[in-house]
Amino acid sequence: MYKERIQKLHVSLGIPKEYLEHSKQLLCVEPTQLVSTEPDFYGRRQRLTPEAFDAWSNMKQSAINDGVTVFLISAFRDAQYQHDLIARKIGEGRSLEQILRVNAAPGFSEHHTGRAVDLGTHDCDALEEAFEQTDAFVWLKRNAKSFGFVMSYPRGNAAGFAYEPWHWCFESPATEKEI
Ligand SMILES: [Zn+2]
Numbered sequence: 001m002y003k004e005r006i007q008k009l010h011v012s013l014g015i016p017k018e019y020l021e022h023s024k025q026l027l028c029v030e031p032t033q034l035v036s037t038e039p040d041f042y043g044r045r046q047r048l049t050p051e052a053f054d055a056w057s058n059m060k061q062s063a064i065n066d067g068v069t070v071f072l073i074s075a076f077r078d079a080q081y082q083h084d085l086i087a088r089k090i091g092e093g094r095s096l097e098q099i100l101r102v103n104a105a106p107g108f109s110e111h112h113t114g115r116a117v118d119l120g121t122h123d124c125d126a127l128e129e130a131f132e133q134t135d136a137f138v139w140l141k142r143n144a145k146s147f148g149f150v151m152s153y154p155r156g157n158a159a160g161f162a163y164e165p166w167h168w169c170f171e172s173p174a175t176e177k178e179i
Contacts, residue, residue, distance in 0.1 A: 006020060009079055009080070010105065013086055013106070014096060015100075024159070028108055028109055030078055030079065031049045034048065035048065035053050040071070040073055041071050041120055042073075048114050048115065048170075051170065052170040055148050056170070063143070069121050072119065073118040073119060073166070074111065074118040075114070075118075082104065086103055115171070116167060116169040117170075119131075119166050121134050127166055128166075150171055151164075
């Protein structure tokens with residue numbers, strides 16, 4: 001079961017058992033189907049669900065048509081990836097509490113769903129708050145919703161995550177019904 005797998009990853013990182021039981025966040029489940037995207041900014045292969053990839057491709061083309069450049073920095077990442085990322089930071093001497101303020105615990109990253117993307121543009125360093133000052137961000141704020149993408153972590157978000165203007169998630173109508 002997915003939840004048991006997540007629990008094991010938490011135990012291995014020293015995350016208390018209660019974290020999974022009592023979290024107010026929704027568990028982010030990995031999809032059954034993923035397709036390859038174009039290479040990301042770093043030339044790495046990325047994956048998304050077929051629906052999210054279609055929506056992203058249409059959105060990116062529409063931005064290009066408006067003279068705006070926006071590209072993928074990251075997309076699907078599984079729970080094991082998230083575990084390894086956090087384990088590496090613990091190894092560097094950071095506290096779990098510190099890490100969980102900026103990195104979701106395994107099972108709680110929207111990137112597990114294959115519907116979340118981290119986006120970048122030419123005139124901004126990757127994954128920086130300054131992304132909010134770019135033309136790409138202004139364009140996304142105005143247009144992303146019509147392609148089904150929402151900014152998951154605006155300032156002061158309920159989940160208590162740090163502000164991430166670069167992180168957008170495709171919410172398929174089916175998923176909204178399930179929630
Ligand atoms: Zn993200």
